[in-house]
Amino acid sequence: MVSWNNLDTLSSYKELADVKPACLTEVMSGDNGAERVKNYSVPMAAGLSYNYASKQVNENVLAALEKLADEAQLADKFKALYNGEVVNTGEKRLVLHHMTRGQLGDAVEADGVDKRTFYKTQQERIAEFANKVHNGEITNAAGEKFTTVVQIGIGGSDLGPRAMYIALENWAKKNNAFKMEAKFISNVDPDDAAAVLASTDVAHSIFVLVSKSGTTLETLTNESFVKDALKKAGLDPSKHMIAVTSETSPLAKSDDYLDAFFMDDYIGGRFSSTSSVGGAVLSLAFGPEVFAEFLDGAAEEDKLSANPDMRKNPEMLDALIGVYERNVLGYPCTAVLPYSQALSRFPAHLQQLDMESNGKSVNRFGEPVTYPTGPVIFGEPGTNGQHSFYQLLHQGTDIVPLQFIGFKNNQLETDVTIQDSTSQQKLCANVAAQIVAFACGKSDENLNKNFKGGRPSSIIIGDKLTPKTLGALLAHFENKIMFQGFVWNINSFDQEGVQLGKVLAKKVLAHDTDGALKVYSDLLNI
């Protein structure tokens, strides 16, 4: 039986605060540095590894973090979660996104069905549908093949699937797995839908409407936008649209769609990339086999997350180092810096995943917490970021912990050699250089050119970004964030903070406003 306690009531947390952090300029220099980089590494799934040599930890800090992991019962809590306990206490829901990619623990029955069977069935139904689209069994009314898939969704129904699509687009093209181009419409700004539609051959497009509740305002609005465009083109919208929704939603059994595929209340939007939400668009774009590999990578990483030994559990370790940085060292932000153009939108997805999950001020029992919880997350791909905001990271007044990601090989395998090195070598040389520059710094008498160092980072290293490594990478961050929520004793699976804005926006549209809200509405001509 697990017990849920605030971080500041744990004796191991008090001990942690008294342990001195590693001094990076010392421990990362010379032969010690070399040894440290070799030792402070833990294998992940799909050949990835998590290297934390350049974090401000040492054996003392790690020992204290292990105690904290034990006292906070992190492994037991994860076990309770995947075995079907109601971990989302706010909404009184199970949390089952791990089950979309494998059976990690006990069978879990809910709504009268075995949930693994339910998710697997949806995956198979999508696979069958996608195969029929690809082989021409399902076509437009003129009997022509669909060539494009357009996802209509927002937040978790957009950021994750979009980031995953961009991550695998070039890989798929190189590996003969590219079936259809995917596009995305998300914003209620009418220029978003209009611009996507203007550049899309709607007659050969299949639209995926994604809304768990079937009531998301932005998504339903954009659906109407799309239906208008289809009708104007003389097409029957119901022959061009599928729905991804919950079985109880108004979209589930509607004649407006070619078919509907299901998720449920136990899959939070931001954790839905491995469910039907990611499944439909990714299976259509790249084929069901590619989506299955992506799931395998995630499932493999989930297994590592279940290891109670923090030193062998990359997600638990990353989570605890993050808590140390946030609560003991007092750093308010974290930057995610993938050295891979394919991961250009991965930071935006992690921004939602992390900030929506752990940006909370009350614990799981609805009581205020008195310590910082989730940090601000931001990032852009390297080397682009180096020519942008790295100035502040190197020489700003605040320290920002960094999460690098790097791959030995690029996806397209096209490259040029300039000045005796390939572009890929230059890319990798830059990420290696940055880690050491941030950690060790460099003294200069001219303080304007001086680098203090002592700026912590970790790196996840892989051979190549493939469906499987992408799945592992995604699960790494999902589970890291989950563990941090456990440590902070918050509910990482609801998002009550988004409600008030929705309520007030409805009032504005109903012209039911006064005071400041009325004046702002007038200023904006509503």
Place this chain on the structure above:
Amino acid sequence: MVSWNNLDTLSSYKELADVKPACLTEVMSGDNGAERVKNYSVPMAAGLSYNYASKQVNENVLAALEKLADEAQLADKFKALYNGEVVNTGEKRLVLHHMTRGQLGDAVEADGVDKRTFYKTQQERIAEFANKVHNGEITNAAGEKFTTVVQIGIGGSDLGPRAMYIALENWAKKNNAFKMEAKFISNVDPDDAAAVLASTDVAHSIFVLVSKSGTTLETLTNESFVKDALKKAGLDPSKHMIAVTSETSPLAKSDDYLDAFFMDDYIGGRFSSTSSVGGAVLSLAFGPEVFAEFLDGAAEEDKLSANPDMRKNPEMLDALIGVYERNVLGYPCTAVLPYSQALSRFPAHLQQLDMESNGKSVNRFGEPVTYPTGPVIFGEPGTNGQHSFYQLLHQGTDIVPLQFIGFKNNQLETDVTIQDSTSQQKLCANVAAQIVAFACGKSDENLNKNFKGGRPSSIIIGDKLTPKTLGALLAHFENKIMFQGFVWNINSFDQEGVQLGKVLAKKVLAHDTDGALKVYSDLLNI
């Protein structure tokens, strides 16, 4: 004569620290709130306005900020800058990006020429070139018109021009000003260039190589990538490329390019959108007249920035409120939230503009400062962000000041009415609702559904995003950041923090490494 002093030596700063901030839940509610929204607004150029009613300021705070503006001699320092003083003390350079869009003060001579004439001449040369491309006087070797322009650049040569292109693409299409599609190659990751080239008709493309020094490694590498692709397609690269560079760079007088257009050392990369760096690609994409309107908007805003009266100077006011939030209230981040899909990459540009300018720990004399300087900047367009990281903004443990941007009308003028409102009305209703939700909050006995409020924001409101409003918007943030640099007594115009990484990356590529750097290099297979 201006004198440069650290913020913490100013008596007005000490006074500021003693003034109590406005309590937003009080001042923004009821009729007082309505009055406040009407009063706390200052006109900007091109019909924009800066509304700061929802910032934690009141007459006392504003009076203290006015004193600070005077004591820090902000107006005089801006005057010194645009009249040609060597404000970039680190690199001993003038700072003349304002002059790319107008003559704000005295004539400035440097390098033996009048600088306004120099910038204007480049603008005119680009206009002539672009017109010839558009009317078919300049074509590819087969005599066919160019249809696409591809910018090769990184950092300031990429983020600004790219964000501006995306901002105006739909406007141009709607207003018959769309001449050529623009694409961008920036990352040294070979998959970036390869993917762009794979989707580009290179035979009808003109490439713009942008590098002030002519030595930027990423850019030269990507140039080779492009040249290879052109040669493989049987084309002569020199007939498909132009250069934007300084007159002293190796690219300036090379036969490798159709033509070369110039910038100089007095235009920092991140401030170069209004110089030839933005001028070439934007004039080719939308025509020189559109680029000229963009410059007019910026010039008009610059004039407002020169006003010594803080209450009538939107940039000075925004800057000082930001300093109050950063140094007195202690907020480490700022989010930029445009409710306009067209501004999807504007936050990424501001991230560079702000963090590279003001992420500094030493003052302009090379002495350490003991107060926080530039904050972390991040953002995504609304309403997308609402379904992502707004949870933390509403209910997280840290307060993040917000900068909203909203327009009454959309660019494409296509819209649908759903549930009695258009998409544009929904978009605007959401931004109005968010400001009030953040400021006023809403009590709930269930603390999980409780909103404390008291979270500050400002909004820039405009009629529509056009070339002129975009110019004004860009100049607003450029000048705001400049004023903040003046207040913090730092040099906002160099970027020494990016050097160490470059040096170490070169060592890695030369295999001249040991210790941690060698092991990381091995792990990454370099």
